[in-house]
Amino acid sequence: MKLQIALDTLTIEECIMLLDEVKDYVDIIEVGTPFLLEEGNKPVKIFKERYPQLEVLADTKIMDAGEYEAEGAFKAGADIVTVLGVTNDATIEGALKAAKKYNGKVMMDMICVADMAKRTQQMDAMGVDYICCHTAFDIQETGKNPLDELVVINQNITNAKSAVAGGVKLETIDEIVAEGAGVIVVGGAISNAKDRIAMAKAIKEHMK
């Protein structure tokens, strides 16, 4: 079970300060979508060079031009790219083609997917690496949490691993760990914590 730290609103310098603190407790560094839109692939390159022992995920949320966009991220040093579950199968196939070429991985972001069970089965059969249930930031206030969707994903995967994102924090980690997931994504719960090292360590320990 891997811990992925999502980096969205910090500068590159602030991220390095944070990662230097928590690098022993996280497995995957996520360069979040707004961070990519702001800085492009630069943080992907910098983090991969500075933390070669960790995986870097570019949260590209690919919707089209699957092969081209995935290739761009892999070339920059990403180990994992994200593709939206709501997109065309051809786009996912394109990203998988690029992943094969660069020995990278594809994580499906299932945000706004209507039929989670059916789409999970399709994605699993296509050979994606991770299928991630993701409660959108914009609807977290509604109290929706990703656990229900994680259960559905776990019930419908054979080869892919599940992942979970969206407001995950220390208070909710145990039920996720009990359900099981290949990757647990945590953002603000670590980066906004008073003691970030202690929080990353505590979350990681709950995952054992």
Add this chain to the structure above:
Amino acid sequence: MKLQIALDTLTIEECIMLLDEVKDYVDIIEVGTPFLLEEGNKPVKIFKERYPQLEVLADTKIMDAGEYEAEGAFKAGADIVTVLGVTNDATIEGALKAAKKYNGKVMMDMICVADMAKRTQQMDAMGVDYICCHTAFDIQETGKNPLDELVVINQNITNAKSAVAGGVKLETIDEIVAEGAGVIVVGGAISNAKDRIAMAKAIKEHMK
């Protein structure tokens, strides 16, 4: 009727060479999604400074964190951002809030939207500026073209304007112009043309 040139695969320097050639015939410069993922907001800033008389669209394809991601693009100088039609309404509302603050515009990219008529009505009622039918690059080989969807959008808008993207070229411009659209997006048909100035001029003339 505005002509939007989509820039996806060129470097910033190559884009400037192209834009210097065609700037009198285009109205909107689109910084395409792969370009944003590669370079971040840098080309948005550069193109807005160099071509202040043109609008700049950041093809952010926002799926979450609507206000935050739209604000980032508007701050960098974008006049228009794109949001995916398949996303949560809260994300669209967030982008619209940012647009109001920065006097910017929101274009909905209707790629992979299942019920085009219904979603168009919803988007129109929410107050978006443009609703764009978009044949994904990854499925253009199937022969699908955006005209059928453009008809549906035009039938279901009251306040928003329609836009059309995906493989538009000189040979298909007349039927789009006849149907009517607020914005026509052209990419490779201009950027890959033997004579790019002549092609941009010809397409623009067909739009009169």
